[in-house]
Amino acid sequence: MKLKTYIIIVLVAGLFGGPVSANPDEESSVSREYQIKAAFLYNFLKTVEWPEEVISDGNEPMVIGIIGKDHFGEAFDPIKGKSVKGRKVIVKRFEGLSQVDESSDDAEDESKALRKCHLLFVCSSEQKTFGEIIKSVKGHSVLTVSEVDNFLEAGGIINFIPSAEKGEFEINLAVAKRVRLKISSKLLRIAKRVIEEKPSEKAKN
């Protein structure tokens, strides 16, 4: 196991260290954890299928939204200029709901902007408001990802398990299906936990 752990560390360093990363030493300021998470987000874009109408226009970029106080720093730099499904990938950062007044127009605008994201990463700073965020994109094909406990139970789709170090994640397949996101079985295979569609919920639909 020791050898494997070592290999993983080396490999994770190489995750962006290969053709993705221009210079791995530059990112030493960013924590390794967020380098991994940034790479994972990028890979989620690749392994999840959005409904056709969402990505109908070929020129539209794939948008990764990040809401709240993030620790990614320059972790997304290696992704710059790269594309997924033939589209450019851009990263948009949003202020957390905790900083925005709930009833204000700004909040409404932000909700609209959030719905346009393909992937929305909810930072741990939004621990108290992630329910709101999920609600604001509910019914839209937005792949919600977070790193807080009970995110899936609140209706989130993918969650990095906070206690785990190696970027292990869990998936709520039921929610994903409800918003017509197709998640690759290969991705499900490597997830730590998958919440399947409950029979009662199925009946409800």
Place this chain on the structure above:
Amino acid sequence: LIMFKMSNMTIKDKLILIIMLVSLSALVLTAFILLGFVHVTFRNSMVQDILTDADMAADNCNVALAFRNIEDVEKTLTSLKSKSSIVFGGVYTTNGENFAEYYRDDIDSSVRPAQLKKDGYYFENGFLTVFKSIVLDDEKIGMLCIRSDLIPLHEIFKNSTAVITIVLLLALLMAYFLSARLQKIISVSILKLAEVAKVVSEKKDYSTRAIKQSNDEIGLLIDAFNEMLEQIQQRDSTLVNTNEKLSTEIAKRKKAKKALEKLNKDLESTVWELMRANQQLRDFTHITAHDLKTPLRGISTLANWISTDYSDVLDVRGKKNLTMLIKRVQRMYHLIDSILEYSNIIRIKEKEQEVDLNALLAEVIHEIEAPENVQISIDNNLPAVVCDKELMMRVFENLLSNAVKHAGKPRGQIKVNCEQENNFWRFSVIDNGLGIEEKYFKKIFQMFQTLSTQEGFESSGVGLSVVKKIVELYGGKIWVESKGGQGSTFSFTLPKHKERVKDEKLQSSTVG
């Protein structure tokens, strides 16, 4: 070597061997082609299998690799276990680092490829190695490598070699049995022909014929052979006929020869008897002549005595008769001498030597004492001959004295000459006397024949017959030529070389 050894084989074995060699080479060629085909085909299918495996594995582990999930990648690699020929599977990151590996249980890490290569398959170091990019959403995120040993290929090769070898052996066996049977099509007619030829040569039976069974070259050969036999048979029969004729001829000749031999013997004994009779006759003649001389001498002596003692008693007529008696007695004496001389020829003839005829003739002329009116000339140098001098002297004596007697009057001329005539000397004695009529040409050489009994021609009638006998004794001939009133020529021949002795006895006996 093969050709040499083949030349000592029977046609049957040769045919079988040729067929077997041809079949073997065809089968071996086929076997090689088949093996090559099997090898290539199986190799391709093996490559296709491994490529499919690699495609599937690469596709299966792309997400896991992207998320750096080593367990899942390893799980994918471990699934390669289902293919027992795969010894190694490896997943590498884009910068070539080893992410996960799979080794077959019995294999250590030495089978790991030394370096990554481009996508594709490679046969190297006894392995089939496939490299395949791992792609996620059109982006190359790593590399998959699968290595397979070539045992299945070897196995297939081994099995197909075994099967093909067995098939080849079976085919050869079948070719052997088939050729052993089918070679008869050719060999049987040849063997039969050979057998017929053997029978013909052993039994000398040329009436045998080979039976033609096919219309190919062997059929032609058999036709030609039969034709040859026919010709031989014909020749043989004519030969046999000729032989029979010949042998009867030979038998006839033998018989004739025997008869001839008997005849010869008879003749010989006859000759011998004749010779004895001749000898007896000669002896008788000699003795008789000799014995007659004694009383004759007595008569002569008595007559002489009477003539001298009683001359005064006897009258003229008595004297005349007595004188005639004495003359007659003398003449008889002379006659008896001549007979003695003739019979003595054979006895004398023994002593032979080379005689110079010039000297001999001079001696003869001296002895003859020819009268002065007769001239004797010798034409040319005479040769020397091998003979009895006394006999040869008698020949010339007789001829010359004969010529002198008959020489012309008043002047007589006698010529002696000698010429060469083939292997003979021809001597001629020519006189100019009265000559001889042709009807006497033979008669004069017979004993007691004188042409004129006139007085003065004193002749016993023995001389020329003696000459003839001597000349013939030496193998020569004697003859006379004459024209009335122009003299006569006595010619005789003598062979130059001494060959006459052969017939000497016969001649001497026939003359007698």
